[in-house]
Amino acid sequence: MNSSTFAFLDEDAKKEIRRSLLKAVAIPGYIVPFASREMPVARGWGTGGLQITLSIIVESDTLKVIDQGCDGSVNAVNIRDFITSVTGVESSNETSAATLIQTRHRIPEEKLKDNQILVYQVPYPEVLTTVEPDTAKQKQMHGDGDYSKLWVLLYEDTSQYGDSRISNRYPVLVNKHYVMDPSPIPKYDIPVMNNNSALQLFGAGREKRIYAIPPYTDVRPLKFDDREFKVENFSGIACERCGATDVFFDEVRRGNKSSFFCSDTAFCDAQLEKNNAA
Amino acid sequence: MSYVAIKGGTQAIHASKKLFRDLIHEAKGITDGELQQGLLFACDRIMSEGALYSEKLAAEALRRAGGDLLEAAFYLRAHRSTCKRIGVAELQNSNSMQVLRRISSAFKDVEGGQILGPSCDYVIRLFQTHVQDDEEFSPQENSLANSTPSAMESLRRNDQIFTLDNHEKKPYDVSRSFPLPPYPRSALMQVMSRGETGAMLAFAYTSMRGYGDVHPTIGDLRIGYLALEFTHPFTGKKVKIGEIRATACESIGSFNRDPRDGNLRLSTGFGFCFGFNETKAITMSILDMTMHHSGYSVGGVDIASNPEIVIHHIDGIESMGFANHFKLPHYVTFQADLQVLDTAVKEGRNE
Secondary structure, eight states: OOOSSTTSSOHHHHHHHHHHHHHHHHSTTOOEEOOOOOOSSOTTSSHHHHHHHHHHOOTTOEEEEEETTBTTSHHHHHHHHHHHHHHOOEEOSOGGGOSEEEEESOOOSSOOOTTOEEEEEOSOOOTTTTTOOOHHHHHHHHHHTOOHHHHHHHHHHHHHHSSOOOOBSOOEEETTTEEEOOOSOBGGGHHHHTTOSSEEEEEETTTTEEEEEOTTOOEEEOOOTTSOOOOOOOTTOOOTTTOOOSSOEEEEEETTEEEEEESOHHHHHHHHHHHHHO | OHHHHHTOOHHHHHHHHHHHHHHHGGGTTSOHHHHHHHTHHHHHHHHHHHTOOOHHHHHHHHHHTTTOHHHHHHHHHHHHTTOOOOOOOOOOOGGGOEEEEEEOSSOSSOTTOOBOOSOSTTOOOOSSOOHHHHHTOOOOOOOOBOSOOOTTHHHHHTTOBOOOOOOOSSOOOTTTOOOOSSOOHHHHHHHHHTSOHHHHHHHHHHHHHTSSOOOOEEEEEEEEEEEEEEEOTTTOOEEEEEEEEEEEEEEEEEEEEOTTTOOEEEEEEEEEEESSOHHHHHHHHHHHHHHHOGGGOOSSOOOTTOHHHHHHHOOHHHHHHHHHHTTSOOHHHHHHHHHHHHHHHHHHHHO
């Protein structure tokens, strides 16, 4: 890879992104606009997360990249290869070994620590888009703390379908102030965001927005007091490969039969190793 | 086991890239010069939508992308991100363009003349060509006209043109920060100038055809060469360091009462892009006009006059990337979708 600067982006771009990140961390859940450079991978394929990663990565970092929880997924491999080729940093599949984790659609099963940063790839940064597409009105609504349209949506879904129809990207209230889009992670991962030890950064390249959840921040799903927040139900299911239970599963259908495997493949590998050692 | 197979992985990527290169042969037999000359408009579109003026890289991008213009423009955009900005060139007025072609549909005769120049407007698009007929003509040696004033100059002199107030001290720079609404006009112009030709045309067409009300007259359309001038870092003097091909279009819309003095004046719009691309410059001028003179818009559903619609949806690199991202795995979100469906179905049964 022919790159004259460390981590692909020119230094001015990195500085600008770091400034946006600082603002985002200072105001948890608040959406900060940034210029968003074009990356050599296409928009919608993780360019927001990639720009954050490249702006904060240092030589001593250990990088992990996952897509759907998997290190071996094509897009994860592609992004990891690109980042390591323009930085020379070490990469690892092991969650606990990584200092910088870029992810799409999942949070690792293993508990994160306070020396780790989790960078999310975000397609739709604005939680209000589904109920109000106009940017100016969205900004006003955030300023007023006016999330009534989201509450109405939640009410209508609950009355008609028994629960919200939002399966992923479930709206969360951050630090009791801004309502935020958590990126398309399943509801299963939402409670993990709350009071997490790691710094969580969110990058939307196409939409040119950055936001953040600092470590140990209060993150709650938007829900009615008398309703339980229900995450995906995998009760009675164990991973066919490692035997793990109580994790998020990939369902593989073959004919009429469904098989379940850990969505987090690094976790699955570790379990398997533990089983073999025992 | 099949578990591994569905995850793809490193080997699959490498194999896929190799198969792609084999599929298109990377146009190895075609030289840069042949691409730049013979596929001039392709290269110009790539530079315009890629927002980087480099004929050499445009040709290389065209080759690598197998002729896919969106993909080729994307190569240039990505390359931009690695380039450090060394400075800002001097402002150029499109009236100072060395014109190769300049026409006005508003006036029969204009100062500087109607210069038809090279155009495919009057080509009969049949494969049975009549090249012989054209060969008999020997056009005058193409002497480039310097500094041709806009054909709309007389209208401006007569105070018949509505001039928008300029609240911007210096132009916005969308490549360094992205604006929040209300969007500055200079930001909209930049986003449009690097926008996708097809998207520009489609949005402008909604306005021309009925969802909006812009029926423009082309006041001045020109293609030609613009000097690239730079302040010399040591001498401090302006020096010409090159020139770029460009297209500029000023169009005229309907008139309205100017709220500042109550006089009736004509609205106008401006379009500009790298390279020769008349469709893009004309339709950009229409969008500029409809967004800043939305008072003329009629009908309930008007898309093109809304800066919110234009600024977020006109960029080809972004929309193309996002449309294609749906090819990425969505196992986790779809798994979650199915569970929600399941819950809703069970709830329905209980009723």
